[in-house]
Amino acid sequence: xxxxxxxxxxxxxxxxxxxxxxxxxxxxxxxxxxxxxxxxxxxxxxxxxxxxxxxxxxxxxxxxxxxxxxxxxxxxxxxxxxxxxxxxxxxxxxxxxxxxxxxxxxxxxxxxxxxxxx
Amino acid sequence: xxxxxxxxxxxxxxxxxxxxxxxxxxxxxxxxxxxxxxxxxxxxxxxxxxxxxxxxxxxxxxxxxxxxxxxxxxxxxxxxxxxxxxxxxxxxxxxxxxxxxxxxxxxxxxxxxxx
Numbered sequence: 212x213x214x215x216x217x218x219x220x221x222x223x224x225x226x227x228x229x230x231x232x233x234x235x236x237x238x239x240x241x242x243x244x245x246x247x248x249x250x251x252x253x254x255x256x257x258x259x260x261x262x263x264x265x266x267x268x269x270x271x272x273x274x275x276x277x278x279x280x281x282x283x284x285x286x287x288x289x290x291x292x293x294x295x296x297x298x299x300x301x302x303x304x305x306x307x308x309x310x311x312x313x314x315x316x317x318x319x320x321x322x323x324x325x326x327x328x329x
Numbered sequence: 330x331x332x333x334x335x336x337x338x339x340x341x342x343x344x345x346x347x348x349x350x351x352x353x354x355x356x357x358x359x360x361x362x363x364x365x366x367x368x369x370x371x372x373x374x375x376x377x378x379x380x381x382x383x384x385x386x387x388x389x390x391x392x393x394x395x396x397x398x399x400x401x402x403x404x405x406x407x408x409x410x411x412x413x414x415x416x417x418x419x420x421x422x423x424x425x426x427x428x429x430x431x432x433x434x435x436x437x438x439x440x441x442x443x444x
Contacts, residue, residue: 217371245431254417255372255434304371314430315359315421320371 213239215307217321224295225329232290232324234305240285241307245318246278249302258303261288285310295328302326333418333435341441348405350438352418353398359423361394361401362432366415375403375416380423410444 214237224230234244242263247255259280260268267280277299279291288307292299302325306318333354342348352361360379364372378385378394378401385392391404405412419432 215371247434252439254436257431257433260431302369306372317362317374317377318372318432320364320373322371323369325369 213307213309213319215305215319215321217305217324219324220322221325221327223327223329226296227294229291229293230295230326232292232303232305232326234288234290234307234321236286236307236309236319239307239309239311239319241288242285242310244282244288244305244307246280246288246290247304247306249304249323251302255304258290263288292326295326297328300326300328333420333433335416335418335435335438337438338436339439339441341443342408343443344408344410346408346442348408348412348440348442350403350416350418350440352401352403352435354401354418354420354435355399356420357423358396358420359430360421361392362419362421363390363392363401363403364417364419364434366417366437368414372417405440408440408442410442413440413442415439 216235218233244261246258249255258273261280261282263282282288304323306320333352336351362377363375366372376387376392378392389406394401415437417437418435
């Protein structure tokens, strides 16, 4: 089955530093990847849609300069949390759609990254 | 704002019993999907039902969709302790955006199956 690898699974960083999270589709190509954020015991909130070779599309209220997204290839998207603050601590999850399965096909998710900012 | 709301927020049952979760959404959809999330992990796709379908089965899962009421239900029959997880509905909105069609997730139901 389609596998999405997300790395790192856990990261602790100090306030003011930046953290990069990688999302890779291992056995399929994904022109589009989606980044979600999840607070404890809550649902997933879509942050942005990552488009290969072009700029990401951010949801309302998500700071573009805070959450930098790069989708440099058909199998890799990265999310960089810049100048992290404790309120950025959260569970970040990426997902990707196999472009060969159609536009409305299910998403394949990474295992998430637990970010803790101290 | 989130597209879907789920009911109940939490459900505790005994092994062997059936579990039913409901999802309501607000706007027209192309399809509705159900996902499962084990604690601290990513989501796993369970089943997809299109807007022109009313019922779908997959193993012990049964999903219904009522577009007139903008609601869906997920039934897990003969539950097992391993079914313990959070379950989310997600709606795919009809759009002309092609590959960028995004999923909007509901609030989720936390299911606990007691052995």
